[in-house]
Each structure stands twice: as C-alpha cells, then as structure tokens.
Amino acid sequence: MKKEFICIVCPNSCRITAEYNEQQIKHIEGAQCKKGEEFIKNEIKNPLRTFVGSVKCRNGDYQLVSVKTNKPIPKKYIKQVAQKTHELVVEAPVEIGQVIISDVLGQHADLVATRKVRKKVL
C-alpha cells in the first residue's frame, strides 16, 4: 500500500510517501534527509515519540519540574508514562538532565528533568 506521512523529526515537516506491504518497504519518497527515512521505517513498524510532561516538585521555586524521555519510546506507552508522572513528587533542588525515573516502563529510556528548580528560600 501507499501512504503519505509527515516527518516530525525537524520543523521542515517533510511529506514522505512510502510504498510498503507487511514484509517490506518498497519505496520511500520526499524525505530531505536520512533521518526522515529512519522515521518512516519506525512509523510503519513501531511509531516512536518523545514524551514531555511535568512532575510535582516540593520546596522548589517552581511547583512543577518539566520532564521528557531522553529517547523516543513506542507511542503506545505515552499515556502510561503520563500516568506515572501524575503519581510522582520530587524534592527540590533539581538539575536539568537529572533522572526522575530510570528505564521508564522498561522502554530503555530515562525520564529526565528539563528544568532547573532551586530550593525555595523561605
């Protein structure tokens, strides 16, 4: 079958057409770079997404610390990761890159902080 995809890897948003069946991808057209082809291969087999969200933070100058998975994970786990972030509370200070959950849901990616949160001065 033939399908048009929009690559989400960079803001170029290339429209990529792929011809494929269950066994193999026959033809890919419209990607401006190699990353796009890689994206389509995953998109057909097992779509991957980076999760972004936030986790409650205690005693910080922000009430929330924003988080992301440090690698894209299968799209089907995104909602479950969101659920996990709702259950957590971390303690300030937090540094960018600090691991909040390692190997989240066993998907070989860590949930890491993306905001620096200082301890609140009382």
Add this chain to the structure above:
Amino acid sequence: MINKDVVIIGGGAAGLAAAVACRDKGIEDILIIERESALGGILKQCIHDGFGLIKFQHSYTGPEYAQKYVDQVEKQEIAYLLDSMVIDITSQKVLTVVNKSGLKKYKAKSIILAMGCRERTRGAIGIPGTRPTGIYTAGVAQNLINIHNYMIGKEVVILGSGDIGLIMARRLMLEGATIKMVLELLPYGSGLPRNFNQCLSDFDIPLYLNHTVVDIKGNKRVEAITMAEVDHNGKVILSTCQEVPCDTLLLSVGLIPENELSKMAGIQLDSLTGGALVDEYGQSTVKGIFACGNVLQVHDIVDNVSLEAEHIACGVEKYLSSFLKPKNDIAIEIGEGLRYVLPQRIQYLDDTVFSFRVKKPGKKKQIVFKNDNRIIKEKSFIRVNPAEMIRIKLTSSELSDIKHLKVELN
C-alpha cells in the same frame, strides 16, 4: 540618570541571544531588563521538545533551550534586572523602569527591543455570547498548567489551529482532559504540519477546517459553544450551527507583537508585521533602537529568533563604533503571494537574510528576488505554507549594484 551602552528590553530568547552576542563582540556595558522573576521568556512555559534543531542539531525543550543562554549570561556576567518593567522609552533613548525599589531612569546609547508578543483574545476576534469563566487563550492556559500546576478544565474545545493550541491539545489530553475538537476558520491549518501529526492525529483529536465558534453559553462557567461551518468567503452557514457541550474554550487565534513601548519612542511600525519597520540590521526608524524576536515579527522557530538576535548585535556594535553608514536606501517591494517581507528597507548592502511568509499554502513555488527585470536570486520550494517562515540570504555581491528590489512568489 544611569548611563548604559546597550539596554535590552526583555529577557526571552531574543533578548538573551542579543546580550550574549553583544558581549561576544566586546560590548561591556549591557543591561537586560525583564519584568518577570526569571529570565527565559515564553520558553519557560514551552515544556515540549523541538527547540534547537537548526542551531544545535538537537531537540531541546523550551526550558532547556533557555537555560543554555541563561548559563552564558551568568558566565559572562552580563547584568540583568528581574521583576522590573520598562514603562516608557523616548526617541532620545531614555528609559523609565519601575520595580519594587521605585522608579529609575536610564540613558542608553543603544536600545534593543525584545519584548516578544501577546496573544489575540476573544475581544480581538469578537465572538458573541455570555462572559462565563472557562475561556482562555492557549498561551495563558499553557502558563497555568506548566508553571502554576493549575488544570483549566475537563472538556475542551479549541478555536484556532496555531501551534500553541495544538501543543496544548496534547498536553491537556495527557493531563486527563477530553479535547472535543479543534476548529479552524481557514481551509488549512495555521500551525506547523508536524504538530498536527504529533498533537492531534496521534490522539485522534478531530480537526474541523472552515469552522468557527458563533456563540458561547453558560452563566458562571462555560456550558457549551455553538460551532458552525463557514463558506469560502468566511461567512457563517447558519444551517450548520451545532451545539457542543464543554466547560472550556481555548483560543489559539494568533499573536501580536508587543509594541506599545516602540510607539512611545516614535518608532514607525509596519502594519503587515505588527512590528517595527527596520533596515537589514534590525534598526528601527529611530537611530540606535533595534528590534529582534517576536516583537519584530512573530516567529514559529526559536532558532530563528536567536539567529536574528545575533545578527542585530552586529548592527548594534557597528552603530556604537559609528560604522553604520548608509550606502543607499532601498525600500523592498512586496510582490504577489507574500504577506510581508523583512527587512522593509536595506541601506548598507551587506549580506542580508530576508524573512517572509506566504499568504496561503502552495505547491512547487519559486521565490524570486528582482532588480527591475533582472533576477538576482531564485529559490524553489516543493511546498510553501504560511505557518513556516522562509529565510533566504542575499550576499553583498548579489546586492552590490541594485537600485530596486522586489520579492515575489511565482
């Protein structure tokens, strides 16, 4: 009155990049003035990823991208004031600043405007109906959820398909809300295509093009909206009116550069961009006052904000060392198919990056730069989209002996 070489108004992506670039060029006496209690601007609340792909070949979130510049500002010991608001500037480059300790006046040799933009509101687009709570602009909702940990509603309709609305659709969904639909007046989406994919399609959120909200119901809180289809002239087709129960309406209907201060200084604005009218160094019609970032033109990609700010820092440095001498004064003519072109005039004929947006989506298009009938530069595009700003550089040799410059889309 305190004297400064460069005062930067706004500590967002634009102001921070301008400050770091000015210091890199050897300017010592710089002051950033920011009205919020932290540097970073709008990036602080943009916790999604996709920032930095052009500049750093890496996908950062907004807070991470901002922190890179904040770290530079700290490391280079560039002075900044927080919780301080500039309330007036004059054409003589005198700034009035208020903060907790009172009112202060600064006299700057050069000013960089980096105040960002604000969102269009319900008033600006005129939806009739009652005025219950539960109506938010998408950026305000983003701030409440991502910074203040305040969930804004359970059943949400989004009007307008700008990037902030799309990003918020996904965010609200993952925080447990139901996104009933996104309505867009135009026949095409106004955000980046990648956001339609990863924010709507991924979660089966329906998008209705050629649709709008014609009424809002509810006494204390929003109870329902009425949606309707519009014809190709944008006129509501009454027979299509349909009530949609919801408790929240999110408006993502565009951004407007924040230029109240610029007007006070007597700077001429461009009605097409909503920002200052500038030369190729981002210098406004008041000499020594420069502009960059969303206050100059609404950007979709922060990398371009940083690049623009770094470029205008070159202009500021030249201005301070009196090297900014006009060679010519050519007003750029905007041809078919383009909504605006920046800069609006060129005077120095150095290498110049032109940025512009097309009026509507198209396939297989060319952007052509012409001096009368002579083609100076041509660039082909498989697709063009109003949501994606186009940037094209012309070198000083390409600009060397032009008398006139027109940009058009063919």
